[in-house]
Amino acid sequence: MPPRRVITGRSQEPRQRFAEELRLLRAAKGDSLRELGEKVGWDWSLFGKMENSHTLGSPEVVQALDQYYGTPGLLLALWELAMADPTQFKERYRRYMVLEAEAVSMWQYAPSVVPGLLQTPDYALELLSMGGLAGDELGAQVEARMGRREALLREDPPQFRAILSEAVLRTPLENVEEWRTQLEHLDMMGHRLNVVVQVLPLSSGLHGLPNTDTMFLRGSGGQTVVWAETAYSGDLVQETREVEQLQLRYDRVRDLALSPDKSRQFIERMLEEAPCEPLT
Structure with a gap:
Protein backbone atom coordinates (compact mmCIF):
# COMPACT_ATOMS: atom_id res chain seq x y z
CA MET A 1 0.00 0.00 0.00
CA PRO A 2 1.53 3.38 -0.99
CA PRO A 3 2.14 5.84 1.87
CA ARG A 4 -0.60 8.34 2.57
CA ARG A 5 0.02 11.62 0.80
CA VAL A 6 0.13 14.64 3.11
CA ILE A 7 -1.94 17.45 1.63
CA THR A 8 -2.07 20.19 4.29
CA GLY A 9 1.51 19.99 5.52
CA ARG A 10 0.25 20.00 9.09
CA SER A 11 1.29 17.52 11.75
CA GLN A 12 -0.15 14.00 11.47
CA GLU A 13 0.41 13.29 15.17
CA PRO A 14 -2.91 13.87 17.00
CA ARG A 15 -1.58 15.82 19.99
CA GLN A 16 0.67 18.05 17.88
CA ARG A 17 -2.09 18.63 15.34
CA PHE A 18 -4.46 19.75 18.10
CA ALA A 19 -1.89 22.20 19.51
CA GLU A 20 -1.06 23.47 16.02
CA GLU A 21 -4.71 24.15 15.25
CA LEU A 22 -5.06 26.11 18.49
CA ARG A 23 -2.08 28.30 17.58
CA LEU A 24 -3.34 28.92 14.04
CA LEU A 25 -6.84 29.87 15.16
CA ARG A 26 -5.56 32.29 17.79
CA ALA A 27 -3.16 33.86 15.30
CA ALA A 28 -6.01 34.35 12.85
CA LYS A 29 -7.96 36.18 15.55
CA GLY A 30 -4.97 38.32 16.44
CA ASP A 31 -5.34 37.62 20.17
CA SER A 32 -2.59 37.37 22.73
CA LEU A 33 -2.90 34.56 25.26
CA ARG A 34 -4.04 37.05 27.90
CA GLU A 35 -6.66 38.52 25.55
CA LEU A 36 -7.91 35.03 24.73
CA GLY A 37 -8.21 34.20 28.41
CA GLU A 38 -10.22 37.38 29.07
CA LYS A 39 -12.58 36.77 26.15
CA VAL A 40 -13.18 33.06 26.75
CA GLY A 41 -13.18 33.24 30.56
CA TRP A 42 -10.40 30.80 31.40
CA ASP A 43 -6.89 31.21 32.80
CA TRP A 44 -4.72 32.37 29.91
CA SER A 45 -1.77 30.24 31.09
CA LEU A 46 -3.84 27.11 30.41
CA PHE A 47 -4.12 28.08 26.73
CA GLY A 48 -0.35 28.51 26.57
CA LYS A 49 0.13 24.98 27.93
CA MET A 50 -2.38 23.60 25.45
CA GLU A 51 -0.66 25.31 22.52
CA ASN A 52 2.71 23.91 23.66
CA SER A 53 1.29 20.36 24.04
CA HIS A 54 1.92 20.36 27.80
CA THR A 55 -1.74 19.54 28.41
CA LEU A 56 -4.84 18.77 26.35
CA GLY A 57 -7.20 20.67 28.62
CA SER A 58 -10.73 19.59 29.44
CA PRO A 59 -13.68 19.12 27.05
CA GLU A 60 -15.37 22.16 28.61
CA VAL A 61 -12.39 24.36 27.69
CA VAL A 62 -12.23 22.95 24.17
CA GLN A 63 -15.95 23.48 23.61
CA ALA A 64 -15.57 27.09 24.76
CA LEU A 65 -12.78 27.59 22.22
CA ASP A 66 -14.84 25.98 19.44
CA GLN A 67 -17.62 28.45 20.21
CA TYR A 68 -15.27 31.45 20.32
CA TYR A 69 -13.47 30.57 17.07
CA GLY A 70 -16.66 29.62 15.25
CA THR A 71 -15.44 26.07 14.58
CA PRO A 72 -18.27 23.98 16.04
CA GLY A 73 -17.03 20.48 16.78
CA LEU A 74 -13.65 20.81 15.03
CA LEU A 75 -11.43 21.33 18.08
CA LEU A 76 -13.43 18.87 20.16
CA ALA A 77 -12.95 16.19 17.47
CA LEU A 78 -9.18 16.85 17.39
CA TRP A 79 -9.11 16.75 21.20
CA GLU A 80 -10.86 13.38 21.23
CA LEU A 81 -8.36 11.97 18.72
CA ALA A 82 -5.46 13.25 20.84
CA MET A 83 -6.96 11.74 24.00
CA ALA A 84 -7.50 8.39 22.27
CA ASP A 85 -3.93 8.19 20.98
CA PRO A 86 -2.38 5.25 22.94
CA THR A 87 1.03 6.92 23.02
CA GLN A 88 -0.44 9.68 25.17
CA PHE A 89 -1.19 7.33 28.06
CA LYS A 90 2.50 6.42 28.30
CA GLU A 91 3.52 10.07 28.14
CA ARG A 92 1.08 11.05 30.86
CA TYR A 93 2.16 8.14 33.06
CA ARG A 94 5.85 8.95 32.67
CA PRO A 115 -2.22 1.19 46.39
CA GLY A 116 1.07 0.53 44.61
CA LEU A 117 3.05 2.33 47.31
CA LEU A 118 1.70 -0.11 49.91
CA GLN A 119 1.88 -3.37 47.95
CA THR A 120 4.08 -6.32 48.85
CA PRO A 121 6.06 -8.06 46.08
CA ASP A 122 3.67 -11.03 46.04
CA TYR A 123 0.61 -8.78 45.80
CA ALA A 124 2.16 -6.80 42.94
CA LEU A 125 3.15 -10.02 41.18
CA GLU A 126 -0.35 -11.50 41.25
CA LEU A 127 -2.03 -8.21 40.33
CA LEU A 128 0.26 -7.45 37.39
CA SER A 129 0.11 -11.01 36.10
CA MET A 130 -3.69 -10.78 36.10
CA GLY A 131 -3.26 -7.76 33.85
CA GLY A 132 -1.49 -9.88 31.24
CA LEU A 133 2.17 -9.33 32.05
CA ALA A 134 4.53 -12.32 32.10
CA GLY A 135 8.19 -13.29 32.01
CA ASP A 136 10.90 -10.65 32.13
CA GLU A 137 8.43 -7.82 31.63
CA LEU A 138 6.44 -8.93 34.68
CA GLY A 139 9.57 -9.18 36.80
CA ALA A 140 10.72 -5.73 35.71
CA GLN A 141 7.34 -4.17 36.52
CA VAL A 142 7.26 -5.75 39.99
CA GLU A 143 10.79 -4.52 40.67
CA ALA A 144 9.87 -1.02 39.51
CA ARG A 145 6.81 -0.98 41.76
CA MET A 146 8.87 -2.05 44.75
CA GLY A 147 11.32 0.71 43.96
CA ARG A 148 8.52 3.27 44.27
CA ARG A 149 7.93 2.20 47.89
CA GLU A 150 11.39 3.40 48.91
CA ALA A 151 10.20 7.01 48.77
CA LEU A 152 8.08 6.41 51.89
CA LEU A 153 11.06 4.97 53.79
CA ARG A 154 13.77 7.53 53.11
Whole structure:
Protein backbone atom coordinates (compact mmCIF):
# COMPACT_ATOMS: atom_id res chain seq x y z
CA MET A 1 0.00 0.00 0.00
CA PRO A 2 1.53 3.38 -0.99
CA PRO A 3 2.14 5.84 1.87
CA ARG A 4 -0.60 8.34 2.57
CA ARG A 5 0.02 11.62 0.80
CA VAL A 6 0.13 14.64 3.11
CA ILE A 7 -1.94 17.45 1.63
CA THR A 8 -2.07 20.19 4.29
CA GLY A 9 1.51 19.99 5.52
CA ARG A 10 0.25 20.00 9.09
CA SER A 11 1.29 17.52 11.75
CA GLN A 12 -0.15 14.00 11.47
CA GLU A 13 0.41 13.29 15.17
CA PRO A 14 -2.91 13.87 17.00
CA ARG A 15 -1.58 15.82 19.99
CA GLN A 16 0.67 18.05 17.88
CA ARG A 17 -2.09 18.63 15.34
CA PHE A 18 -4.46 19.75 18.10
CA ALA A 19 -1.89 22.20 19.51
CA GLU A 20 -1.06 23.47 16.02
CA GLU A 21 -4.71 24.15 15.25
CA LEU A 22 -5.06 26.11 18.49
CA ARG A 23 -2.08 28.30 17.58
CA LEU A 24 -3.34 28.92 14.04
CA LEU A 25 -6.84 29.87 15.16
CA ARG A 26 -5.56 32.29 17.79
CA ALA A 27 -3.16 33.86 15.30
CA ALA A 28 -6.01 34.35 12.85
CA LYS A 29 -7.96 36.18 15.55
CA GLY A 30 -4.97 38.32 16.44
CA ASP A 31 -5.34 37.62 20.17
CA SER A 32 -2.59 37.37 22.73
CA LEU A 33 -2.90 34.56 25.26
CA ARG A 34 -4.04 37.05 27.90
CA GLU A 35 -6.66 38.52 25.55
CA LEU A 36 -7.91 35.03 24.73
CA GLY A 37 -8.21 34.20 28.41
CA GLU A 38 -10.22 37.38 29.07
CA LYS A 39 -12.58 36.77 26.15
CA VAL A 40 -13.18 33.06 26.75
CA GLY A 41 -13.18 33.24 30.56
CA TRP A 42 -10.40 30.80 31.40
CA ASP A 43 -6.89 31.21 32.80
CA TRP A 44 -4.72 32.37 29.91
CA SER A 45 -1.77 30.24 31.09
CA LEU A 46 -3.84 27.11 30.41
CA PHE A 47 -4.12 28.08 26.73
CA GLY A 48 -0.35 28.51 26.57
CA LYS A 49 0.13 24.98 27.93
CA MET A 50 -2.38 23.60 25.45
CA GLU A 51 -0.66 25.31 22.52
CA ASN A 52 2.71 23.91 23.66
CA SER A 53 1.29 20.36 24.04
CA HIS A 54 1.92 20.36 27.80
CA THR A 55 -1.74 19.54 28.41
CA LEU A 56 -4.84 18.77 26.35
CA GLY A 57 -7.20 20.67 28.62
CA SER A 58 -10.73 19.59 29.44
CA PRO A 59 -13.68 19.12 27.05
CA GLU A 60 -15.37 22.16 28.61
CA VAL A 61 -12.39 24.36 27.69
CA VAL A 62 -12.23 22.95 24.17
CA GLN A 63 -15.95 23.48 23.61
CA ALA A 64 -15.57 27.09 24.76
CA LEU A 65 -12.78 27.59 22.22
CA ASP A 66 -14.84 25.98 19.44
CA GLN A 67 -17.62 28.45 20.21
CA TYR A 68 -15.27 31.45 20.32
CA TYR A 69 -13.47 30.57 17.07
CA GLY A 70 -16.66 29.62 15.25
CA THR A 71 -15.44 26.07 14.58
CA PRO A 72 -18.27 23.98 16.04
CA GLY A 73 -17.03 20.48 16.78
CA LEU A 74 -13.65 20.81 15.03
CA LEU A 75 -11.43 21.33 18.08
CA LEU A 76 -13.43 18.87 20.16
CA ALA A 77 -12.95 16.19 17.47
CA LEU A 78 -9.18 16.85 17.39
CA TRP A 79 -9.11 16.75 21.20
CA GLU A 80 -10.86 13.38 21.23
CA LEU A 81 -8.36 11.97 18.72
CA ALA A 82 -5.46 13.25 20.84
CA MET A 83 -6.96 11.74 24.00
CA ALA A 84 -7.50 8.39 22.27
CA ASP A 85 -3.93 8.19 20.98
CA PRO A 86 -2.38 5.25 22.94
CA THR A 87 1.03 6.92 23.02
CA GLN A 88 -0.44 9.68 25.17
CA PHE A 89 -1.19 7.33 28.06
CA LYS A 90 2.50 6.42 28.30
CA GLU A 91 3.52 10.07 28.14
CA ARG A 92 1.08 11.05 30.86
CA TYR A 93 2.16 8.14 33.06
CA ARG A 94 5.85 8.95 32.67
CA ARG A 95 5.10 12.53 33.69
CA TYR A 96 3.11 11.26 36.67
CA MET A 97 6.00 9.07 37.82
CA VAL A 98 8.33 12.09 37.80
CA LEU A 99 5.84 14.12 39.83
CA GLU A 100 5.36 11.25 42.30
CA ALA A 101 9.09 11.01 42.89
CA GLU A 102 9.27 14.77 43.58
CA ALA A 103 6.09 15.07 45.68
CA VAL A 104 6.25 16.32 49.26
CA SER A 105 2.70 15.21 50.03
CA MET A 106 0.47 12.50 48.51
CA TRP A 107 -3.03 11.34 49.24
CA GLN A 108 -4.91 8.55 47.50
CA TYR A 109 -8.25 6.80 47.35
CA ALA A 110 -8.16 3.12 46.31
CA PRO A 111 -11.54 1.59 45.39
CA SER A 112 -10.49 -1.97 44.50
CA VAL A 113 -6.80 -2.82 44.97
CA VAL A 114 -4.05 -2.01 47.46
CA PRO A 115 -2.22 1.19 46.39
CA GLY A 116 1.07 0.53 44.61
CA LEU A 117 3.05 2.33 47.31
CA LEU A 118 1.70 -0.11 49.91
CA GLN A 119 1.88 -3.37 47.95
CA THR A 120 4.08 -6.32 48.85
CA PRO A 121 6.06 -8.06 46.08
CA ASP A 122 3.67 -11.03 46.04
CA TYR A 123 0.61 -8.78 45.80
CA ALA A 124 2.16 -6.80 42.94
CA LEU A 125 3.15 -10.02 41.18
CA GLU A 126 -0.35 -11.50 41.25
CA LEU A 127 -2.03 -8.21 40.33
CA LEU A 128 0.26 -7.45 37.39
CA SER A 129 0.11 -11.01 36.10
CA MET A 130 -3.69 -10.78 36.10
CA GLY A 131 -3.26 -7.76 33.85
CA GLY A 132 -1.49 -9.88 31.24
CA LEU A 133 2.17 -9.33 32.05
CA ALA A 134 4.53 -12.32 32.10
CA GLY A 135 8.19 -13.29 32.01
CA ASP A 136 10.90 -10.65 32.13
CA GLU A 137 8.43 -7.82 31.63
CA LEU A 138 6.44 -8.93 34.68
CA GLY A 139 9.57 -9.18 36.80
CA ALA A 140 10.72 -5.73 35.71
CA GLN A 141 7.34 -4.17 36.52
CA VAL A 142 7.26 -5.75 39.99
CA GLU A 143 10.79 -4.52 40.67
CA ALA A 144 9.87 -1.02 39.51
CA ARG A 145 6.81 -0.98 41.76
CA MET A 146 8.87 -2.05 44.75
CA GLY A 147 11.32 0.71 43.96
CA ARG A 148 8.52 3.27 44.27
CA ARG A 149 7.93 2.20 47.89
CA GLU A 150 11.39 3.40 48.91
CA ALA A 151 10.20 7.01 48.77
CA LEU A 152 8.08 6.41 51.89
CA LEU A 153 11.06 4.97 53.79
CA ARG A 154 13.77 7.53 53.11
CA GLU A 155 15.09 9.97 55.73
CA ASP A 156 12.93 12.87 54.57
CA PRO A 157 9.85 11.04 53.23
CA PRO A 158 6.71 12.61 51.78
CA GLN A 159 3.50 12.55 53.77
CA PHE A 160 1.14 9.89 52.42
CA ARG A 161 -2.54 9.25 53.21
CA ALA A 162 -4.29 6.25 51.67
CA ILE A 163 -8.02 5.63 51.97
CA LEU A 164 -8.88 2.03 51.11
CA SER A 165 -12.36 0.87 50.29
CA GLU A 166 -13.33 -2.10 52.43
CA ALA A 167 -13.60 -3.98 49.13
CA VAL A 168 -9.79 -3.84 48.90
CA LEU A 169 -9.51 -5.79 52.16
CA ARG A 170 -12.23 -8.24 51.16
CA THR A 171 -10.40 -9.29 48.00
CA PRO A 172 -7.55 -11.60 49.11
CA LEU A 173 -4.69 -13.17 47.20
CA GLU A 174 -4.88 -16.82 46.18
CA ASN A 175 -2.11 -17.69 48.65
CA VAL A 176 -3.28 -17.22 52.23
CA GLU A 177 0.19 -16.58 53.66
CA GLU A 178 0.94 -13.97 51.00
CA TRP A 179 -2.36 -12.26 51.83
CA ARG A 180 -1.52 -12.23 55.55
CA THR A 181 1.85 -10.69 54.69
CA GLN A 182 0.09 -7.96 52.72
CA LEU A 183 -2.28 -7.20 55.61
CA GLU A 184 0.65 -7.12 58.05
CA HIS A 185 2.47 -4.72 55.74
CA LEU A 186 -0.54 -2.39 55.67
CA ASP A 187 -0.71 -2.50 59.46
CA MET A 188 3.01 -1.79 59.78
CA MET A 189 2.96 1.10 57.31
CA GLY A 190 -0.03 2.62 59.08
CA HIS A 191 2.14 3.02 62.19
CA ARG A 192 4.73 5.17 60.40
CA LEU A 193 4.69 8.89 61.20
CA ASN A 194 4.52 9.87 57.54
CA VAL A 195 1.80 7.37 56.53
CA VAL A 196 -1.91 7.39 57.34
CA VAL A 197 -4.07 4.44 56.30
CA GLN A 198 -7.85 4.73 56.54
CA VAL A 199 -10.61 2.28 55.66
CA LEU A 200 -13.86 3.29 53.98
CA PRO A 201 -16.54 0.80 55.12
CA LEU A 202 -18.94 -0.50 52.49
CA SER A 203 -21.72 0.55 54.83
CA SER A 204 -20.80 4.19 54.16
CA GLY A 205 -22.85 3.97 50.96
CA LEU A 206 -22.45 5.87 47.70
CA HIS A 207 -19.88 8.63 47.21
CA GLY A 208 -18.23 10.67 44.47
CA LEU A 209 -15.33 8.33 43.62
CA PRO A 210 -17.04 4.93 43.19
CA ASN A 211 -14.67 3.39 40.62
CA THR A 212 -11.84 5.88 40.20
CA ASP A 213 -8.46 5.39 41.83
CA THR A 214 -7.19 8.91 42.53
CA MET A 215 -3.72 10.00 43.63
CA PHE A 216 -3.12 13.63 44.57
CA LEU A 217 0.46 14.89 44.41
CA ARG A 218 1.61 18.18 45.91
CA GLY A 219 5.00 19.45 44.78
CA SER A 220 7.44 21.62 46.70
CA GLY A 221 6.04 24.68 44.94
CA GLY A 222 2.57 24.03 46.30
CA GLN A 223 0.91 22.94 43.04
CA THR A 224 -1.33 19.87 43.22
CA VAL A 225 -2.01 17.50 40.35
CA VAL A 226 -4.10 14.32 40.24
CA TRP A 227 -3.61 10.96 38.58
CA ALA A 228 -7.11 9.52 38.02
CA GLU A 229 -7.21 5.91 36.85
CA THR A 230 -9.79 3.28 35.96
CA ALA A 231 -9.16 -0.33 34.94
CA TYR A 232 -8.50 0.71 31.33
CA SER A 233 -6.97 4.17 31.31
CA GLY A 234 -5.43 6.92 33.37
CA ASP A 235 -5.23 10.68 33.08
CA LEU A 236 -3.03 13.34 34.63
CA VAL A 237 -5.29 16.18 35.77
CA GLN A 238 -3.49 19.50 36.12
CA GLU A 239 -6.17 22.16 35.56
CA THR A 240 -6.95 23.92 38.84
CA ARG A 241 -10.72 23.73 38.52
CA GLU A 242 -10.75 19.98 37.86
CA VAL A 243 -8.23 19.31 40.65
CA GLU A 244 -10.42 21.25 43.08
CA GLN A 245 -13.50 19.25 42.04
CA LEU A 246 -11.69 15.96 42.63
CA GLN A 247 -10.30 17.27 45.92
CA LEU A 248 -13.84 18.05 47.12
CA ARG A 249 -14.92 14.49 46.28
CA TYR A 250 -11.89 13.08 48.07
CA ASP A 251 -12.56 15.19 51.16
CA ARG A 252 -16.10 13.85 51.32
CA VAL A 253 -14.80 10.28 51.04
CA ARG A 254 -12.34 10.99 53.87
CA ASP A 255 -15.23 12.27 56.01
CA LEU A 256 -16.93 8.89 55.57
CA ALA A 257 -13.84 6.81 56.35
CA LEU A 258 -12.89 5.32 59.70
CA SER A 259 -10.33 7.21 61.78
CA PRO A 260 -6.70 6.04 61.49
CA ASP A 261 -6.94 4.25 64.87
CA LYS A 262 -10.18 2.49 64.02
CA SER A 263 -8.79 1.64 60.58
CA ARG A 264 -5.78 -0.08 62.18
CA GLN A 265 -8.16 -2.03 64.38
CA PHE A 266 -10.16 -3.00 61.28
CA ILE A 267 -7.04 -4.32 59.52
CA GLU A 268 -5.94 -6.18 62.66
CA ARG A 269 -9.37 -7.85 62.84
CA MET A 270 -8.94 -8.89 59.22
CA LEU A 271 -5.64 -10.49 60.22
CA GLU A 272 -7.31 -12.36 63.05
CA GLU A 273 -10.03 -13.60 60.73
CA ALA A 274 -7.67 -14.66 57.94
CA PRO A 275 -7.01 -18.43 57.91
CA CYS A 276 -3.48 -19.48 58.80
CA GLU A 277 -3.38 -22.28 56.24
CA PRO A 278 -4.64 -22.57 52.65
CA LEU A 279 -8.19 -23.79 52.41
CA THR A 280 -8.57 -27.30 50.98
